[in-house]
Amino acid sequence: MIAHHLPALQVVVPLLAAPLCVMLRGARAAWLIALGVSWAMFIVAGSLLARVLREGVISYALGSWEPPWGIEYRVDLLNAFVVVLVSLVGALVISYSRESVDHEVRREQHYLFYAAYLLCLAGLLGIAITGDAFNVFVFLEISSLSTYVLIALGRDRRALTASYQYLIMGTIGATFIVIGVGLLYLMTGTLNMHDLAQRLPAVEHTRPVLAALAFLTVGISLKLALFPLHLWLPNAYAFAPSVVTAFLAATATKVAVYLLLRFYFTVFGAPLVLGEMPLPEILLALSLAAMFAMSTVAIFQDDVKRMLAYSSVAQIGYITLGVSTGTAAGLTGTVVHLFNHGITKGSLFLLLGCMAMGMRRITLQHIRGIGRIMPLTTFGVVVGGLSLIGVPLTVGFVSKWYLVLGALERGWWWVAALILASSLLAVVYVWRIVEAAYFKAPGEQVAKLREAPLSMLVPAWVLVVATLYFGVDTRFTAGVAARVAELLLGGFR
Amino acid sequence: MTFTAHFNYWVAMALLTVGLYIVIARGNLVKKLVGLSIFQTSVYLLYISAGKIIGGTAPIIAEGLRVYSNPLPHVLILTAIVVGVATLALGLALVVRIKEAYGTIEEDEIHSQDEEP
């Protein structure tokens, strides 16, 4: 019985838990609710994925109104995979969060903090799971508004301006998405994505549909921080509380990438998106620009959180590069990097949160010699750094392998070469962290630090170990990604 | 395809341009949010115009009426309006906090304050 309702529960349970936190008001109670709900959602996501693998697409009609008249939840392999990523990271982040949030957020705000976190989780899961184009917008706004709030809770006053800037750019992005959806609705009379996919071919080459494609591309690109629409991201990541940065970096942009894939390949279909517009070319150029420009900017950052934030924009370049190749291998790379980069950046920002327990800002000067003082934390950062570079035995290598294959399949040997060259830039910024952490004498302040508590180290290290494990055993990640890529290119029609 | 046939849409476009221009070009944080509202309302006009049927009435079913305008855009825009005001409230709360932290709500002055270490 309950198995039938899992798609709805996946979103509604965290959504209902948020007001519960507000009504109970206790800091500890709120954390326990968030913890329980997050792990429960991971279990739900896991069983959804298992069911999709077993039985294929799941459709759930909310309010029992048959789609397209009512809103439909539609789970296939792609969004089940994304939902697993989001809920896994959510569960680990919340397990980690207690000490970090105690340290960085005022105690009387905790119950609201966890409520906002639960709303953000519900919003992201809602975007990922829904089969209705307008419902996407509603849940996008739930996740966005809660994100603005969470970012603004950072200790530095620049968190406020970062949040404001994101609010402006995020709202423009969301409005663009509404315009795109509206144009599609105008031409087809439906909002259901599956229904849209069936009705669009009849009007495929009309101007409103092409304009809709343009608006959705720009709108979603704002949310996923595609270069040069990434301006909100570095400050938002740098000044948000550690827990928030880790959660957002691992999930929010990834869900936006999912949305792009969903609209491109399910709604519009590969032939239109890849074949008849210069879209792949534009995407390729922007991806390459992101990889090089943003990695270069990352090299010159002294603030480690900011450095990794710029690195995120660069890594998003890899993800969109896979889309632009339009090949099965390239798309496999995109989907697998979604997951791989999610867990890598999640682990890195969680570990930086461990360091933030002892210092207000984490700059290269501040972390001098920290390798000896916080050995487990620092070593985890090194592993994450290696994955950013794409060293074999880490997940970063797996992603780049498929991306290179995808580029070669298109005959773009120069793109393959550029992917490898850009990795060298990552070597430089990761080396700067390693150099400061291991080859500099600890200063007075660093010497006073202690290793982070186990309650923080364990969840962070689960992700570090995952970075290594899925770097060797790729049956699950690359296996699912390859099947997803096949589905995407085959179209769902 | 006459000019009047799409007049509603033209005005929506013009409002969109004005709104977006204010958001991007102006440095005052409050004015930006006003611009953002105009930008969003232009989309309301776009949707609602699309839902109108000439000769139709409001979609409240009653005796003696045959043609109703399309209710779905109305529903969607009701949601969008509410989302818009929620965003505005949050944005203004941020502006108040920024004013308290920086003493100004002009973008340029905030930037120059942040550059000083």
Place this chain on the structure above:
Amino acid sequence: MLLVLLLASALAIVRARNLFAVVVLSGIYSFIMATQLTVLDAVDVAMTEASVGAGISTVLLLGTLYLTGSEEAAPGHRPILPLLVALATAGILIYGTLGIPVFGDPSGAIHQHVAPRYLQEAVEATGIPNVVTAVLASYRGYDTLGETTVIFTAGIGVILLLGIGRRVRERAQGPGGGMQEYLVLRVIAKLLIPFALLFALYVQFHGDFGPGGGFQAGVILAAGVIFYAVIFGLTKAQKLVPPRLVEILVALGVAVYALVGALGLMLGGNYLDYFVLDHDPVHGQHRGVFWVEAGVCITVAGVMLAIFYAFAGRRRRPDSRS
């Protein structure tokens, strides 16, 4: 003609440098927009735009200006790039709209596929003649749950950022002290506020038959309390409706809505299935719509009050420039 006025007021907003003028103009803009929306048969939307755009937004903006100062600095440079970006966006949209069906044409795709069924069967299936309400609360009730959650999110966001319930020192003027020395105001307020609450209930329950519903009712309800606070002072209002109660209302509404959905699930339907809420499916629909609208009303009223308390509880800071 309304459209031209609309455009003119938007342009005036660009030109105006005094932010009070900007706020007043944006209120006017919203009223014209609401009128235009009525012309386009969107009565529910018009009512909401009038109460939100001209009402809540204006009050919020004025409240912010009170706290932040009201002059906009002159822009330092001629902004060409923003204009280009804005024009390019509009350009793509114009390109797009050139291909859409002519305005008001009933044969457009938008009027063919999904919408006709709402108009044909909504009354029969839900017993609600206002099709907008039927679609909003039932067919697309899940969107509305999301919308209520968005308001809830904004509410806790504002509480987190500004805090509510901090004690404000009584002052002769301004939000703390109110205007209770004016006997006439006091009497009028005492007479008016019950009517405001009554009107809120009317809007709440009339939503099935005419324009209105939980959102508008919640706004009016909150406006009643805000009016009270303005006349009798924030402190008294907070005694009447304590901040903690406001916080609970904020959360309660969403919880009610989400639980109605869960009830459908427990009674054997899908999530938000109202058919199973009663032996008679149409009654079930009615009952479901009633309770979710109540949920919307509670959260909206709560959030509006929370925002009012949060803004009113802040102190004005001196301007760094002057």
